[in-house]
Amino acid sequence: MTTISLPRLRERIETLARFGALPGGGVTRSAWSPPHEEARAWLIGEIRAAGLDPWVDAAGNIFGGLGMSAFDAARPAVVTGSHIDTVPEGGILDGALGVLAGLEALHTIQESGDPHTRPLAVAAWSDEEGRYGSLFGSRAFCGKLEAARLPEMAASDGERLVDAMTRAGFDAMRSPEAAAPEGSVAAYVELHIEQGPRLEEAGIPIGTVEAIVGVRRSWVVFIGQADHAGTTPMERRRDGFLAAAEFALKARDLVVKRGSGRSVTNFGVVHVHPAVGNIVPARGELLHEMREPDPAVLDRLARECVTLAKRVARRRQVQVEFRPVSATMPAPCAPRVQAAIDAAAADLGLATQHMYSAAGHDAQNLAAVTDAGMIFIPSKGGRSHRVDEMSDWEAIERGANVLLRTLIALAN
């Protein structure tokens, strides 16, 4: 039975971790940043060294082809991959694992000479973490990029996507050209750390993903009135922050009590204005995020939260406005890809657990154009988007071997 080389994979994971490495561990390797572009150059070299054909598309996606050097509807490819960008102060496996285990799998197939009817490719999708636009590269590849919105896309520090891509040698306005020909992808499977505690706690080595959650983000803005914080009687204040605080606590409870049990919510960014100690806040602004794998439940929760916000605002005599930021639809994984993953794990004597992904992934874009699926391995302590994010090397080896066998099955 052909298996991957853990030493080679580990060497590559540890080498990639040096691009954007932080003194205390972990990495900051934002899309299009200098460490990211250095990592891109290194990855292209590794693809070539593995005997694959490297190329980069107009959206900055990096590919390594085995039996292919472009996407062609006449010869649909089996694709794997993930991303090499990270969140600020992120870990060394989120994204990197899927790219390098994919590279390792194709490297192994290339060396073994095992037959594969379909061509294979490993992809590193641009800006998965969304410094400028979440899942940017895979959206471009799947033809979901809106050209008209490209000029206004910008990082939270204000840097525009077009400027960042220009700096890295790309023309952002040409990114939509990265769209793959219809029918050119036969299947997609992505290996990723779970980023949660469920597999580790269940003692199960492999997660077969059934669906990826939809994520909705919107600003909920409560607008009251600025007043002197000493002289304005308490009962007359129209405090935008206290309205936001009440909504956040109640929306959290609503999502927990009235959700599917898999529904989660977060208020990750909070602003008040004018933000002066002795002035009653005129505005309280919350970036409200909700995730849920069932589209109908997600829709219902979103509606109920709007009703809740309006009720809180009315009672506190403030206004409330909603400004949608982004919304991804929950993405079901293809049954035949799930079956291939289960069979590959069974061949290796590994138990699997069917689960949903509570994080967004490039696979959700691919799911719109091909049969897509994901393989999860346990995250230590469920930690992710942190410098101490990790998995055991044995777990990584098991995941990479399941990926290898799944790819072989899908390619034959």
Added chain:
Amino acid sequence: MTTISLPRLRERIETLARFGALPGGGVTRSAWSPPHEEARAWLIGEIRAAGLDPWVDAAGNIFGGLGMSAFDAARPAVVTGSHIDTVPEGGILDGALGVLAGLEALHTIQESGDPHTRPLAVAAWSDEEGRYGSLFGSRAFCGKLEAARLPEMAASDGERLVDAMTRAGFDAMRSPEAAAPEGSVAAYVELHIEQGPRLEEAGIPIGTVEAIVGVRRSWVVFIGQADHAGTTPMERRRDGFLAAAEFALKARDLVVKRGSGRSVTNFGVVHVHPAVGNIVPARGELLHEMREPDPAVLDRLARECVTLAKRVARRRQVQVEFRPVSATMPAPCAPRVQAAIDAAAADLGLATQHMYSAAGHDAQNLAAVTDAGMIFIPSKGGRSHRVDEMSDWEAIERGANVLLRTLIALAN
């Protein structure tokens, strides 16, 4: 009966309003800024034109003396005044009224030749609004400035007091020299707009202030843990922001229900970290302000809020830290000054209401070194610290005449 000249007072109020005037009304005239320093030069000219002796002390306080040109314990003076600096986008009366009505009162006494046993002075205290340090000038005058802290005093935009004062031609390190000789102030009375709605709603023209609230500000910092906002189960999150939100709502209720009825509280500045949409906030930080005229009540509320914050933190499995920012003691006004105000109003046929000041004022520093008091006039709609802050001119005239008669009584 000698009375002030409203046309002359109005002319001066409208002229001072031009220094730092905003296009849409109101003023921004921060301490030591160019418009403030231009206003200082103008005010010195007006003091001289009124037949008073002008001087400026080491803390930048401006004085106009009638029968005096310096403070001298051998001849204790009756002092009035307020400040000419404003909050950003403030109104034209907060501070300006007390300085210019004081100037008008002394101008009137000077012209009338009415006898006064004690010398009189009008003061414009530096940086009352606290761009660099709240009630700076009156603290210096009352010998309450800590020289060691001067180098670190800075505005919220980072500009240091020493640099701002150097730009205006002052040496910040010499500010403590502004301390007046002990016993050199016989009494202090300050005219100010109420900055709240109580006098207007009661239909009472004159407020006699019995006490100025103490103000406590401290950062309350809830420290949980940053986690992936999709993959971390809701019940395991240790969300610093939600803890802060719960504390803010409960502390507001505590201060309302367990306070004196005069107690107020505000959360004017709120920060979360790391402030990323898909990361559970590790920290929620609140700038918590409380005001109350009774020292014992203020102490008790502060203790109860600490207990509350610890209880919220414990239940939510986060830590909480308290970082005191500032604390002023409630300042009682002298009964003899209150009596002089009441008598002056009665002479003029004006009703008075005894009240407390919910805002801090220079008078609270003076109250530590002499018999001090304050006269309030109604604020239209209770508005203050806003460009549309205003009082009727008739109300201003009434207030200035009560000030005039109070000063004459205290000086004889």
